Amino acid sequence: MTINWFNDFYKHIADSPLSHWLEVLPAQVAQWQQAQLHGDFAKWVKLLNKLPDTKPSIINLKDRVEIGSQNDIDEYTQRQIAGLMKQFMPWRKGPFHIHGVHIDTEWRSDWKWDRVKPHIADLTDRYVLDIGCGSGYHMWRMLGENAKMVVGADPTQLFLIQFQAIKHFLPHANVHLMPIGVEHLPELNTFDTVFSMGVLYHRKSPIDFLYQLKQQLRPGGELVLETLVVEGDEQTVLMAGERYAQMRNVWYLPSTDALKVWMSRVGFKNIRVVDVDQTRLEEQRATEWMTNQSLKDFLDPNDINKTIEGYPAPLRAVLIAEK
Numbered sequence: 169m170t171i172n173w174f175n176d177f178y179k180h181i182a183d184s185p186l187s188h189w190l191e192v193l194p195a196q197v198a199q200w201q202q203a204q205l206h207g208d209f210a211k212w213v214k215l216l217n218k219l220p221d222t223k224p225s226i227i228n229l230k231d232r233v234e235i236g237s238q239n240d241i242d243e244y245t246q247r248q249i250a251g252l253m254k255q256f257m258p259w260r261k262g263p264f265h266i267h268g269v270h271i272d273t274e275w276r277s278d279w280k281w282d283r284v285k286p287h288i289a290d291l292t293d294r295y296v297l298d299i300g301c302g303s304g305y306h307m308w309r310m311l312g313e314n315a316k317m318v319v320g321a322d323p324t325q326l327f328l329i330q331f332q333a334i335k336h337f338l339p340h341a342n343v344h345l346m347p348i349g350v351e352h353l354p355e356l357n358t359f360d361t362v363f364s365m366g367v368l369y370h371r372k373s374p375i376d377f378l379y380q381l382k383q384q385l386r387p388g389g390e391l392v393l394e395t396l397v398v399e400g401d402e403q404t405v406l407m408a409g410e411r412y413a414q415m416r417n418v419w420y421l422p423s424t425d426a427l428k429v430w431m432s433r434v435g436f437k438n439i440r441v442v443d444v445d446q447t448r449l450e451e452q453r454a455t456e457w458m459t460n461q462s463l464k465d466f467l468d469p470n471d472i473n474k475t476i477e478g479y480p481a482p483l484r485a486v487l488i489a490e491k
Contacts, residue, residue, distance in 0.1 A: 171201055171213075173332060174194075174197050174344070174346070176344070177319075177344040177346070178190060178193070178194060180317065180342065180344075181317075184295070184317070185295065185358045185386075186295065186317075186319075186356065186358055188354075188356070188358075189354065189356055189358075191354075192354055193346070193348075196348055196352055197346070197347070197348075200323075200347050200348065205325060206325045206326065209325055209329075212255070212256065212326075212329040213329075215252055215255050215256070216329065216332055216333060216336065218248075218252055219249065219252055219333065219336045219337075220241070220245050220248060220249065222236055222240055222241055222245070222267060222337060223236075223240060224236030224237070224240060224267070224337060224338070225237050225239070225240050227338065228312075229308050229309060229311050229312030230312040230313070231312075232263070232265060232278060233262070233263070233264045233265065233305060233308045233309065233312075233334070234265040235264075235265070235266050235267070235334070235337045235338050236266060236267035236268075236337060237267065237268065238267060238268025240267055241267050241268075245267075246267055246268055246269060249266060249267055249269050250269045252333075253266070253269060253271060253333060254457070256326065256329055256330050256333055257457055257458065257459070258274065258457070258458040258459070258460055259271050259272075259273040259274065259303065259330065259457040259458055260273055260274045260275055260302060260303065260458055261273055261274075261275050261277045261302040261303050261304075261305040261306075262275070262277055262278075262303070262305050262457075263276070263277075263278065263305075264305070264334055266334070266337055267337070271457055272455040272456065272457050273305075273455065273457055273458060274452060274453065274454065274455060274457075274458035274462055275451065275452050276450070276451045276452075277305045277306060278305075278309075279451050280306075280365065280394065280451075280484075281306060281309050283443045283445060283486060284365075284392060284394065284442075284443070284486055285309075285313070287442035287443070287486065287488055288361065288390065288392055288488065289360075289361060289390050290313070291310055291313040291314060291315040291361060292313070292314040292315070293314065293315075293316045294315050294316060294359075294360035294361050295315075295316055295317050295319075295358060295359050295360050295361075296310050296315045296317065296318045296319070296359060296360065296361045296362075296363070297318075297319050297320075297321065297359040297361070297362045297363070297384055298310065298318065298319070298320045298321070298362075298363045298364075298365075299320075299321050299322075299350050299353075299362065299363065299364045299367060299381065299384075300321070300322055300350070300364060300365070300366060300367035300370075301320030301321065301322045301327070301331075301345060301363075302322060302324070302327050302366075303326075303327045303330035303331050303334070304320050304327070304330070304331040304334065304335075304343070304345055306363065306365065307320050307331075307343050307345070308334070308341075308343065310343075310363070311341060311342070311343050315342075315361075316342070317342045317343075317344075318342065318343040318344070319343075319344050319345075319346065319359075320343075320344070320345040320346065321345075321346050321348055321349070321350060321353060322345065322347065322349075323347050323348055323349045324347075325347065327345070328345055328347050331345045332345075350367075350377065350380050350381075351380070353380065353383075353384060355383040355384075356383070356384050357383060357384070357385065357386060357387075358384070358385075358386055359384050359385055359386065359389060360385075360386060360389050360390070361385075361389060361390045361391075361392065362381055362384050362385050362389065362390070362391050362392070363392045363394075364377075364381055364391070364392070364393050364394070364395075365392070365393075365394035365395075366394060366395065366396075367395070368393065368395040368396075368420075369395055369396045369418050369419060369420060369421055370417050370418065370419070371419060372419055374419070374420050374422075374430065375430060375433075375434065378430060378431060378434040378436075379434055381393070382434055382435060382436065382491055385491040386491070387491055388490060388491060389490065389491050390488065390489070390490055390491075391436060391487075391488070391489045391490070391491070392486065392487075392488055393427075393431075393486070393487045393488075393489070394484060394485070394486045394487075395427070395484065395485060395487075396418070396421050396482055396483065396484055396485075397421060397422060397423060397424050397427065397444070397483055397484070397485040398421045398422070398423055398480050398483065399423060399480070399483070400423035400425070400426070401423060401425055401426075402423070402425040402426050402428075402429050403426065404422065404423040404425070404426055405420055405421065405422045405423070405426050406420070406421040406422075406479065406480075407419065407420055407421075408421070408477070408479055409477065411477055412475060412477065412479055413463075413466040413467070413475040413476070413477070413479070413481075413482060414461070414465070414466045414475075414476065415466075424441045424444065424485050424487070427485070427487060428441070428487070431487065431489055435491070436489035436490065436491065437489065437490050437491070438488075438489060438490045439487060439488075439489040440487065440488055440489070441485055441486070441487050442486050442487070442488055443485065443486040444483065444484070444485045444486075445483070445484055445485075446473075446481060446482065446483050446484075447463060447481070447482040447483075447484060449463055449464050449467075449472070451463075463482075467481055
């Protein structure tokens with residue numbers, strides 16, 4: 169199967185500060201295409217191709233991700249969009265509003281964006297990288313803040329399909345998702361802003377990961393890091409057992425003070441904690457677009473301040489720093 173989704177991106181960066189990425193990226197993407205794809209990937213691509221072409225009268229990426237109005241299309245087309253989009257479940261990060269179809273995702277990612285946005289540098293005309301971007305919700309919001317180009321990196325194939333499903337309705341937007349992990353990024357040293365939200369605790373080596381984030385930024389560029397933390401001092405780091413909140417791939421949960429020490433040792437400057445927030449049941453929950461278990465199933469039914477394993481319930485912090 170030949171995928172041509174990435175050719176526009178190659179053209180866009182050919183005359184940009186990111187042009188040196190072309191030395192390795194096309195070969196990496198070609199290797200990805202030749203690798204074992206998800207069993208449903210070919211089916212997903214066929215379903216993507218069935219999405220109707222529309223002319224959205226509304227494009228709002230500033231206040232939410234809204235592309236098109238219900239009045240732009242007839243009822244049959246709206247049902248077609250909803251039916252096709254549901255074939256790409258589970259939808260975890262959002263919400264999205266496409267021609268009156270409300271994709272009510274598991275996470276209210278807009279709430280996270282509202283906590284992050286007041287503290288970051290103005291994104292106008294900036295090259296922005298979102299590492300571990302998922303289906304790309306926050307990338308659209310970054311574009312809504314007038315970023316020059318937004319690039320996401322995430323190897324999960326379903327997330328790429330979901331991103332392409334949204335981009336189908338706004339195909340010329342300068343936002344792109346590359347299906348690669350952070351470990352495959354070269355030292356680009358180019359992006360004005362790098363976001364990493366909800367990734368650090370999934371990495372076996374958080375220090376190496378922080379170095380990888382730093383290597384993507386230009387000198388003076390800004391890192392926006394959002395991650396799970398625990399309360400404590402500079403020495404406090406929780407390493408959970410086999411599972412944390414039912415997740416198998418959680419490694420280190422530092423305190424914010426310990427995380428600041430890590431970031432300082434890696435060479436980040438002007439490190440500050442701008443938000444700490446315990447995840448609420450209203451922010452992460454099952455919906456008709458994500459019908460699996462969600463946060464309430466992962467917490468102690470007798471004490472929502474603890475996970476089902478007895479650890480502190482998810483506490484998320486946002487830290488900002490410069491290279």
